[in-house]
Amino acid sequence: MSGTEATALVEARGVEVTYGGGRPLFGPKQPGIRVLHGVNVTIGRGETVGIVGESGSGKTTLGRALLRLVPVSAGTIRLDGRDITRLGGAEMRPLRRRMQMIFQDPMASLNPRHSIRRILGEPLLLHGVAGNRREAEVQIRAMLNRVSLPAAVLDRSPHELSGGQRQRVGIARAALLRPDFVLADEIVSGLDVSTQALVLRLLKELSRDMGLAMAFISHDLSVIRAICDRVYVMRFGEVVEEGPCAQVFDHPQSDYTRLLLDAIPLPEVDPHWLFPGTADAVAPPPVPKETCA
Ligand SMILES: Nc1ncnc2c1ncn2[C@@H]1O[C@H](COP(=O)(O)OP(=O)(O)OP(=O)(O)O)[C@@H](O)[C@H]1O
Numbered sequence: 001m002s003g004t005e006a007t008a009l010v011e012a013r014g015v016e017v018t019y020g021g022g023r024p025l026f027g028p029k030q031p032g033i034r035v036l037h038g039v040n041v042t043i044g045r046g047e048t049v050g051i052v053g054e055s056g057s058g059k060t061t062l063g064r065a066l067l068r069l070v071p072v073s074a075g076t077i078r079l080d081g082r083d084i085t086r087l088g089g090a091e092m093r094p095l096r097r098r099m100q101m102i103f104q105d106p107m108a109s110l111n112p113r114h115s116i117r118r119i120l121g122e123p124l125l126l127h128g129v130a131g132n133r134r135e136a137e138v139q140i141r142a143m144l145n146r147v148s149l150p151a152a153v154l155d156r157s158p159h160e161l162s163g164g165q166r167q168r169v170g171i172a173r174a175a176l177l178r179p180d181f182v183l184a185d186e187i188v189s190g191l192d193v194s195t196q197a198l199v200l201r202l203l204k205e206l207s208r209d210m211g212l213a214m215a216f217i218s219h220d221l222s223v224i225r226a227i228c229d230r231v232y233v234m235r236f237g238e239v240v241e242e243g244p245c246a247q248v249f250d251h252p253q254s255d256y257t258r259l260l261l262d263a264i265p266l267p268e269v270d271p272h273w274l275f276p277g278t279a280d281a282v283a284p285p286p287v288p289k290e291t292c293a
């Protein structure tokens with residue numbers, strides 16, 4: 001373990017989430033379906049934690065619970081030591097900036113009628129990160145440079161960008177708000193392998209430079225191994241195994257993790273594929289600069 005207990009930024013203890021239920025207009029109270037059964041997760045500052053498990057195991061639900069985007073029926077979520085499990089909307093508002101999400105499908109999360117300038121600028125003004133439009137423009141241009149996108153994209157709308165460019169806009173939008181914690185849920189699953197590598201390297205660089213804590217959900221174990229420090233393996237709404245990536249992938253303790261690894265034969269994948277030529281994933285080579293288009 002990496003001593004995350006002392007510096008935990010995000011901490012979930014005994015978290016349960018139940019969908020549905022409640023009392024309909026007529027008839028008896030409905031029980032709902034519990035999909036998380038007492039989950040414990042700790043994410044340290046600057047730490048990238050992977051969440052893996054088969055479809056329906058509760059990965060997205062867990063990620064959303066950490067961000068208080070789904071109601072938690074039992075257990076606690078702490079941010080920086082503060083119990084945020086039952087904070088109301090007004091109390092949550094200042095914390096929202098600190099917890100950002102990068103979506104799987106940027107086409108669905110970026111307003112198709114807005115320019116990239118507006119998509120990036122509005123949250124900056126809304127959260128008071130930029131005092132006015134001019135300040136926002138300066139910050140946006142610096143961030144575009146950081147994610148290797150040309151300033152020409154500012155006047156385009158999302159459908160005028162490639163999938164990889166859109167995903168970089170999604171990353172830029174989250175990073176501009178200077179969050180402490182980012183949830184990335186299957187963010188590269190729609191991209192080809194070389195674009196995946198570009199987007200992941202960028203995210204890793206940014207998270208390192210900004211000291212971001214990150215929860216990274218993916219079906220792809222080779223991606224998890226390349227980008228994450230530790231990994232949680234989920235099944236049926238429970239964590240069945242947890243530990244540093246090397247330990248979990250090389251010496252899985254649970255039968256389920258072994259099954260998962262057998263389904264995707266990891267030994268054939270170089271764990272350093274994302275950062276070729278480096279001994280580990282700590283010092284990624286720079287993302288190549290994109291000229292235009
Ligand atoms: N809004 C919802 N209402 C009711 N049930 C839901 C809702 N969202 C998810 N579920 C159920 O909760 C369980 C966990 O879903 P979740 O989306 O968290 O899984 P996942 O691990 O992210 O799956 P995938 O890998 O397919 O994205 C599933 O059984 C799903 O059907």
Ligand SMILES: [Mg+2]
Pocket residue numbers: 059060061
């Ligand atoms: Mg999911």
